[in-house]
Amino acid sequence: MSEAATVNIKKQVNEIMEQKAKKILNEKKEQNIILKLVMNEEIENYSVDELKEKIINEKGELEYEE
Amino acid sequence: MKNSSSIRFSYIDVEGYRGRNFKLDLDPSKSQHVFVMDGNTGKTTLIELLRWCFNYKESNAEGNFRHMFADPAHVMDWDFPDEEQECIIEIGFSKKGQDYVFKRTTKGTYSIEKDQEDEKGTGDMIESISDTLEIDRGSEVYQGDKVNEILNELRISPSADYFLFDGERAREYMLYASDKKEVHNLVEAINKRVTPRRLTTYKQKLNELQKRIYDELGSKASKQGQTRIFNKINDIKREIKKAEKEKTDFEDEIKIRRRKVLEFENRVEELDKKIIDSKSEELEKRHDLEKKINTLKTEIASKRENIIGNLLEILSSEKNFNLIEDIKENIREKGRLPEPYREDLIDICLNSDPPTCEICDRELDEESKEKVKKLREQVAPHDIQNFLTAEVHKDNKKYDMGELNKKINEDLEEYEDLVGELESLDLSEKEEKLINERDEKREKIREFESEIGDYEGEVEAIESLIEEKKEEKKELEKKSKMLKQYRMVLDEIESAKEAIQITKGEIKDETIDIISDTLAESVNYILGDDFSARLTEDSLLLGQNDRFHREVGGMSGKLILSYCFAESMTEVNPMIIDTPVGNIDDSVREKLSEHLITNHNQIILLCLPTELDYFIDPMNPQKEYVENKEEVTWLL
Numbered sequence: 001m002s003e004a005a006t007v008n009i010k011k012q013v014n015e016i017m018e019q020k021a022k023k024i025l026n027e028k029k030e031q032n033i034i035l036k037l038v039m040n041e042e043i044e045n046y047s048v049d050e051l052k053e054k055i056i057n058e059k060g061e062l063e064y065e066e
Numbered sequence: 067m068k069n070s071s072s073i074r075f076s077y078i079d080v081e082g083y084r085g086r087n088f089k090l091d092l093d094p095s096k097s098q099h100v101f102v103m104d105g106n107t108g109k110t111t112l113i114e115l116l117r118w119c120f121n122y123k124e125s126n127a128e129g130n131f132r133h134m135f136a137d138p139a140h141v142m143d144w145d146f147p148d149e150e151q152e153c154i155i156e157i158g159f160s161k162k163g164q165d166y167v168f169k170r171t172t173k174g175t176y177s178i179e180k181d182q183e184d185e186k187g188t189g190d191m192i193e194s195i196s197d198t199l200e201i202d203r204g205s206e207v208y209q210g211d212k213v214n215e216i217l218n219e220l221r222i223s224p225s226a227d228y229f230l231f232d233g234e235r236a237r238e239y240m241l242y243a244s245d246k247k248e249v250h251n252l253v254e255a256i257n258k259r260v261t262p263r264r265l266t267t268y269k270q271k272l273n274e275l276q277k278r279i280y281d282e283l284g285s286k287a288s289k290q291g292q293t294r295i296f297n298k299i300n301d302i303k304r305e306i307k308k309a310e311k312e313k314t315d316f317e318d319e320i321k322i323r324r325r326k327v328l329e330f331e332n333r334v335e336e337l338d339k340k341i342i343d344s345k346s347e348e349l350e351k352r353h354d355l356e357k358k359i360n361t362l363k364t365e366i367a368s369k370r371e372n373i374i375g376n377l378l379e380i381l382s383s384e385k386n387f388n389l390i391e392d393i394k395e396n397i398r399e400k401g402r403l404p405e406p407y408r409e410d411l412i413d414i415c416l417n418s419d420p421p422t423c424e425i426c427d428r429e430l431d432e433e434s435k436e437k438v439k440k441l442r443e444q445v446a447p448h449d450i451q452n453f454l455t456a457e458v459h460k461d462n463k464k465y466d467m468g469e470l471n472k473k474i475n476e477d478l479e480e481y482e483d484l485v486g487e488l489e490s491l492d493l494s495e496k497e498e499k500l501i502n503e504r505d506e507k508r509e510k511i512r513e514f515e516s517e518i519g520d521y522e523g524e525v526e527a528i529e530s531l532i533e534e535k536k537e538e539k540k541e542l543e544k545k546s547k548m549l550k551q552y553r554m555v556l557d558e559i560e561s562a563k564e565a566i567q568i569t570k571g572e573i574k575d576e577t578i579d580i581i582s583d584t585l586a587e588s589v590n591y592i593l594g595d596d597f598s599a600r601l602t603e604d605s606l607l608l609g610q611n612d613r614f615h616r617e618v619g620g621m622s623g624k625l626i627l628s629y630c631f632a633e634s635m636t637e638v639n640p641m642i643i644d645t646p647v648g649n650i651d652d653s654v655r656e657k658l659s660e661h662l663i664t665n666h667n668q669i670i671l672l673c674l675p676t677e678l679d680y681f682i683d684p685m686n687p688q689k690e691y692v693e694n695k696e697e698v699t700w701l702l
Contacts, residue, residue, distance in 0.1 A: 013259070013577060013580055013581055013584070013634060014637070016576070016577070016580055017260065017262040017573055017577050017580075018262050018263070018264055020262075020572075020573050020576060020577075021262040021264050021265055021569055021573055022264065024568075024569045024572055024573070025264075025265075025268075025565065025566070025569055028565040028568075028569065029565075031565075032558060032561055032562045032565060033558060034272070034275070034555070034558045034559055034561075034562045035268070035561075035562035035565055035566075038268050038271045038272060038275075038562065039268065043271055043275060044271075048278060048279055048282055048552070048555065051275075051555050052551045052552065052554065052555055055551075055554050055555060055558055056551065056554070059554070
């Protein structure tokens with residue numbers, strides 16, 4: 001009887017999934033300020049205006065499109 | 067195998083369900099609990115009541131209890147129709163050292179009448195369903211739908227369809243795995259399972275942020291809202307352009323007229339010189355005389371018209387009309403116009419003492435008095451005399467006809483003088499031509515200047531419109547810029563969601579492989595070396611000797627596969643199983659028992675007495691107690 005095999009059903013599924021998700025998202029969060037704030041559990045601390053400012057500071061103001 | 071972070075049930079107590087009571091007391095320190103119960107003693111009911119409690123929040127619970135294929139099924143006791151009843155389901159469990167007590171209380175009556183009337187309904191007349199969740203003996207208490215939210219966070223609700231396992235659930239999975247038309251149910255379950263909780267939480271937070279922005283901006287934040295503003299700006303730009311073109315056109319017209327005015331003024335100046343040079347004085351005089359004569363003609367005509375008009379109006383007034391009629395009557399009666407005698411004079415003569423003629427101062431004898439009295443008959447009525455002697459008035463305005471006539475005569479005299487004077491002048495045709503041309507030019511200049519004035523008015527109005535539109539455009543551009551900034555946040559949220567979605571996809575394939583491998587390993591352990599299992603995005607198949615097919619394995623194999631699939635889908639550790647062995651071959655029962663023991667920190671089995679052989683021994687169960695007031699219960 002392989003205890004490891006049975007544990008795998010839940011434990012492996014859960015743990016590997018979570019680890020994998022974290023790894024992939026860690027790479028992606030560097031390109032997305034909002035995602036980064038969500039992952040760092042900081043998003044609730046920002047007002048919409050502050051988020052606007054943060055994005056403009058990082059990405060620059062978009063020009064008005066004629 | 068113990069894990070303090072895992073959920074462990076401590077008791078399940080049902081009171082008043084269709085008039086029956088069940089209670090399962092569990093020792094949280096022990097891992098395996100086996101309740102041996104005869105058929106129709108509440109095994110399936112227990113599982114279905116738990117599913118109802120965990121799957122449906124308070125506000126959605128009514129009408130959603132299923133039991134033995136009846137959907138919906140009744141909770142109230144039909145043996146006591148129209149009596150007030152109460153069903154309480156209480157479940158105690160612990161997680162991470164905290165104790166929880168879930169309680170659902172359903173109050174109501176059973177109506178036979180309602181049951182007969184309503185084909186798909188039940189006879190339940192539910193008065194209220196209320197949920198409570200108590201943590202650590204009352205240190206925190208939640209009520210209503212919040213209870214289900216917490217059960218969700220604890221992952222009990224999302225796993226309820228898997229860790230509460232019975233024959234019905236097993237059949238369902240077997241059907242899904244065997245029927246291509248039903249396989250989408252498996253896919254949905256797998257898709258839910260392979261989404262890491264972390265991703266769901268992130269997505270939820272992004273949705274909340276998105277909602278915050280939409281709450282602040284309303285529909286304006288949408289791409290359509292922004293496009294509307296953008297289009298409006300373009301419309302205004304076009305309007306400004308059009309107005310500017312119109313303004314330029316008017317300005318061009320003004321320029322043309324100014325040039326003409328200048329040109330004509332120069333010409334007038336030239337003509338003036340020429341007129342002066344060619345005895346222009348006489349020409350001037352004649353011209354002036356002609357002008358005066360024309361003016362006089364107009365004035366005389368106007369005065370005449372005025373007199374006639376006024377007279378007609380005066381004569382046609384009701385009062386004057388009556389007087390005229392009286393005069394006409396008097397003339398008809400007496401054959402002549404009334405004498406201009408005065409009645410007051412007659413009265414003075416007759417009333418003086420002695421009666422004396424006021425004109426000759428002679429005393430009147432009787433004969434003379436009679437004559438004077440007779441004069442009265444010859445005298446016209448007083449108001450006719452008044453009319454003949456009074457001044458003409460209309461609307462309090464005095465009309466002195468004589469004076470008006472006199473003025474007209476004076477004008478006529480002046481007119482004749484002027485005509486005479488004009489006739490005495492002798493002008494050459496050339497001189498006349500010059501003056502006419504100069505006057506025409508002057509008239510033209512006046513026309514141009516009047517047009518310039520009109521055009522300048524138009525230009526001013528257009529300028530004000532342009533100013534207004536520019537202001538409007540500025541405001542919209544400001545708004546658009548603001549929306550663009552909000553849009554940047556929304557786009558960033560969308561992009562974050564997309565990243566999560568991509569991550570989900572990337573993880574999904576890998577997770578399906580992991581689940582597939584573990585299923586294969588478990589099936590292999592329970593059924594033997596020949597057997598395996600394979601999970602893909604659209605199939606769940608049992609394999610024997612590397613041949614994967616939906617007909618492999620028979621009932622026993624499929625039931626084992628269903629177990630393993632349910633285990634891979636649940637996110638909590640305990641497993642509560644109704645009739646766990648069923649049709650499973652004796653040869654694999656022991657392996658299944660071992661598999662269950664090692665896979666779950668708590669296993670609660672509701673067994674029939676016939677299921678114990680080859681299955682119970684590995685459990686090494688403690689003696690458990692089942693309280694059921696009405697049903698016979700086996701205790702191990």
